[in-house]
Amino acid sequence: MNLQDYFSLVFSDYTLRNITLGTAILGAVCGMLGSFAVLRKQSLLGDAISHAALPGIAVAFLVTGAKDSNILLLGALVSGLIGAFWIRAIVTKTHLKSDTALGLILSLFFGFGMLLLTFIQKQPNANQAGLDKYLFGQAATLIEADVWLMVIVATACLSILLIFWKEFKLLLFDVNYAKTLGFNTKFIDSLMTSFIVVAIVIGLQTVGVVLMSAMLLAPAAAARQWTNSLAKMVCLAAVFGAFSGVLGTAVSASQNNLSTGPVIVIIAGVFVLFSFIFSPKRGLLFKRLRFIKNRRDLELHKTLAFMHGIAETHSNTSHPHTVKILNNFQGYTKKTLKKLADKDYVSLQGNMWSLTDKGFEAASNLYNQLTKSNNE
Amino acid sequence: MSSAQLEIQIIASLVAIACAIPGTFLVLRKMAMISDAISHSILPGIVVGFFITQDLNSPLLILLAAVTGVITVVLVEYIQKTGLVKEDTAIGLVFPILFSIGVILIAKNANDVHLDIDAVLLGELAFSPFNRFVITGVDLGPKSLWVIGTIVLITVGLLIAFFKELKVSTFDAGLAASLGFSPMLLHYGLMTVSSVTTVGSFDAVGAILVVALMIAPAATAYLLTTNLKKMLIYAVCFGVFSAISGYWLAHGLDASISGSITTVLGFVFLLVYLIAPHRGIIAVLYREKQQRIEVSLLVFLLHLSNHNEKEERHVKHLNEHINWQKVQSKTVLDLALKNNMIEINEHIVSLTKKGEAFTKQAISYIVTNEDSEIEHIKEDFFLFRG
Numbered sequence: 127m128n129l130q131d132y133f134s135l136v137f138s139d140y141t142l143r144n145i146t147l148g149t150a151i152l153g154a155v156c157g158m159l160g161s162f163a164v165l166r167k168q169s170l171l172g173d174a175i176s177h178a179a180l181p182g183i184a185v186a187f188l189v190t191g192a193k194d195s196n197i198l199l200l201g202a203l204v205s206g207l208i209g210a211f212w213i214r215a216i217v218t219k220t221h222l223k224s225d226t227a228l229g230l231i232l233s234l235f236f237g238f239g240m241l242l243l244t245f246i247q248k249q250p251n252a253n254q255a256g257l258d259k260y261l262f263g264q265a266a267t268l269i270e271a272d273v274w275l276m277v278i279v280a281t282a283c284l285s286i287l288l289i290f291w292k293e294f295k296l297l298l299f300d301v302n303y304a305k306t307l308g309f310n311t312k313f314i315d316s317l318m319t320s321f322i323v324v325a326i327v328i329g330l331q332t333v334g335v336v337l338m339s340a341m342l343l344a345p346a347a348a349a350r351q352w353t354n355s356l357a358k359m360v361c362l363a364a365v366f367g368a369f370s371g372v373l374g375t376a377v378s379a380s381q382n383n384l385s386t387g388p389v390i391v392i393i394a395g396v397f398v399l400f401s402f403i404f405s406p407k408r409g410l411l412f413k414r415l416r417f418i419k420n421r422r423d424l425e426l427h428k429t430l431a432f433m434h435g436i437a438e439t440h441s442n443t444s445h446p447h448t449v450k451i452l453n454n455f456q457g458y459t460k461k462t463l464k465k466l467a468d469k470d471y472v473s474l475q476g477n478m479w480s481l482t483d484k485g486f487e488a489a490s491n492l493y494n495q496l497t498k499s500n501n502e
Numbered sequence: 503m504s505s506a507q508l509e510i511q512i513i514a515s516l517v518a519i520a521c522a523i524p525g526t527f528l529v530l531r532k533m534a535m536i537s538d539a540i541s542h543s544i545l546p547g548i549v550v551g552f553f554i555t556q557d558l559n560s561p562l563l564i565l566l567a568a569v570t571g572v573i574t575v576v577l578v579e580y581i582q583k584t585g586l587v588k589e590d591t592a593i594g595l596v597f598p599i600l601f602s603i604g605v606i607l608i609a610k611n612a613n614d615v616h617l618d619i620d621a622v623l624l625g626e627l628a629f630s631p632f633n634r635f636v637i638t639g640v641d642l643g644p645k646s647l648w649v650i651g652t653i654v655l656i657t658v659g660l661l662i663a664f665f666k667e668l669k670v671s672t673f674d675a676g677l678a679a680s681l682g683f684s685p686m687l688l689h690y691g692l693m694t695v696s697s698v699t700t701v702g703s704f705d706a707v708g709a710i711l712v713v714a715l716m717i718a719p720a721a722t723a724y725l726l727t728t729n730l731k732k733m734l735i736y737a738v739c740f741g742v743f744s745a746i747s748g749y750w751l752a753h754g755l756d757a758s759i760s761g762s763i764t765t766v767l768g769f770v771f772l773l774v775y776l777i778a779p780h781r782g783i784i785a786v787l788y789r790e791k792q793q794r795i796e797v798s799l800l801v802f803l804l805h806l807s808n809h810n811e812k813e814e815r816h817v818k819h820l821n822e823h824i825n826w827q828k829v830q831s832k833t834v835l836d837l838a839l840k841n842n843m844i845e846i847n848e849h850i851v852s853l854t855k856k857g858e859a860f861t862k863q864a865i866s867y868i869v870t871n872e873d874s875e876i877e878h879i880k881e882d883f884f885l886f887r888g
Contacts, residue, residue, distance in 0.1 A: 167590055173594060220781055221781060222721055223529075226720075228534070229537065233711065233764060236711075236714075237764020336598070340594065343595055384610070389606070391598050395595070402584070
């Protein structure tokens with residue numbers, strides 16, 4: 127199947143439609159909530175929680191014996207929440223730092239989950255196959271009910287986000303101010319963390335434990351480069367997330383042997399790379415260009431100031447001098463001289479240059495600009 | 503106990519030692535999550551190395567994978583330096599992408615070779631005694647024993663050789679630089695050791711559980727001591743203890759060895775987290791309660807010293823005036839009474855001489871906030887405890 131087949135099939139084929147819709151919604155939800163995680167410097171929380179959800183899945187299976195994905199996800203949700211709040215308790219109550227707490231919860235919960243999973247596998251119960259799809263995710267197993275669940279979760283997230291928009295925003299940027307205004311910051315904080323956990327848990331089935339953190343971070347990190355407004359960033363992140371979901375599904379469906387999760391993550395990574403380089407305000411490319419332009423301007427000024435220094439010593443400021451006395455150290459290159467001539471600051475005659483009146487005026491005001499604007 | 507069982511336990515203990523040493527420094531340098539990133543992103547290195555060598559225990563593969571680990575660190579630092587995103591986001595972006603590349607490489611090329619993601623991520627200690635190291639027909643023991651043994655020797659050697667430098671640069675990078683040690687060199691040295699350890703151990707315990715063996719013993723030890731040497735020793739002890747008891751837990755449950763080792767680590771951490779003296783959660787909560795009472799007492803005494811009117815000093819009035827619950831006011835009142843700070847005459851509370859002196863001291867401390875006063879007032883506070 128090639129990409130064209132995929133796009134013609136996506137509306138008619140049941141499985142493809144479910145996977146595409148599912149990954150798109152997942153990407154959008156993760157992008158939205160991920161923006162908050164990135165801005166709160168909790169990026170790695172997603173990684174920790176997605177690992178911490180594993181024992182919950184195993185316990186839910188052990189207790190109920192059912193393979194209904196909703197029950198398993200409920201188990202994942204509970205253990206993810208326990209993990210998230212335990213991390214917070216470790217950070218606030220002991221002197222262990224947040225990175226240690228994250229790594230601890232991540233690895234300990236995951237190890238415990240692995241213990242339970244292998245324990246389950248040894249049980250004389252044929253029903254357990256397929257639990258390990260939560261490790262690496264299998265988008266192909268998405269059914270319509272799963273997509274509906276995602277739609278419900280997405281709607282809930284969106285409405286909570288809209289209702290508590292002001293509170294979330296305040297908490298993100300100025301916790302102390304939020305406290306003085308009388309908001310219950312603990313509650314809002316828990317609410318936000320809980321929703322990040324929810325987003326992670328619904329993503330487990332699709333992209334799996336290991337790659338979930340990238341689903342959460344990449345769209346948000348990409349969106350961050352294009353705007354400084356929270357609302358725009360959240361929307362952009364949702365769009366990026368949805369697009370990487372759809373594109374990832376398309377690419378993995380059109381190739382043999384490619385699981386969806388890693389492809390989605392790589393596509394999201396491409397979005398991030400593109401944004402890092404090409405975003406007009408923060409991007410590396412334009413930053414570099416601005417840097418070069420500033421350096422050129424500065425060198426031009428340096429040459430002009432040097433010329434001014436020479437011209438000042440003569441009664442006739444337009445007295446011609448040889449080009450030789452200009453040197454590299456003063457920022458002189460042939461190009462800068464040409465530029466100065468273009469601006470009509472100097473006039474060139476063979477190997478001689480002379481400042482024009484306009485050039486002399488500009489040069490003498492070169493370093494006055496700052497003081498002048500300050501005086502005004 | 504058969505020789506295979508003994509070998510597994512020795513390997514597990516060696517892995518625990520090899521992980522605990524760099525882990526301690528990672529925890530102290532607030533870079534614990536870097537170990538998680540390395541453990542994931544070495545996957546492409548392992549895959550490429552495996553395609554070249556076709557042997558999971560070859561030194562070249564370990565080298566390649568370790569290089570990938572260092573590349574991860576360099577990438578994270580580069581992204582962080584651009585200032586586009588914060589450090590944690592940089593970590594969170596780099597390793598899943600590298601990991602995805604590894605997964606896709608496996609899926610595309612390694613269908614018919616013995617290498618799957620489960621093996622890399624989860625490892626299987628139980629099989630390690632079967633992979634023997636044989637030279638000219640002489641059986642020298644399991645291969646992974648040799649690999650991890652070498653790593654432990656190198657790590658311990660480096661630790662002893664550079665202990666002073668590591669210590670200074672961990673706690674005071676500026677001082678280390680001014681003394682002429684290169685913090686950069688030590689940083690990358692530590693990162694290289696961490697990568698090599700991660701790669702050397704993934705075969706035995708799996709890449710993710712390496713993280714547990716690195717962070718959990720060190721974090722547990724950190725709750726018990728602030729002395730670097732003691733912390734290293736405790737971490738190694740916790741690691742080895744969990745490795746051996748984890749093996750027997752797995753034996754009893756017939757489950758994954760690495761999973762049970764991590765579970766034991768988890769329980770050890772939980773226990774210490776709850777009951778560690780000074781830093782454990784119970785000790786912290788108790789101390790917070792004490793401090794709350796002390797502050798209340800201070801507020802109460804200040805209130806008394808500020809008011810001469812009888813109605814302001816009436817026992818009943820204090821309840822509502824300082825806005826305390828009944829129980830709290832009673833505790834504070836009793837505490838003050840017990841320490842002879844106040845006397846109560848017909849429900850009117852007044853300060854004793856001792857109380858007045860103490861209040862004055864407290865005020866002067868609060869107003870001037872001079873350092874020399876702190877120690878003194880702290881000692882005084884201890885008198886009221888209990």
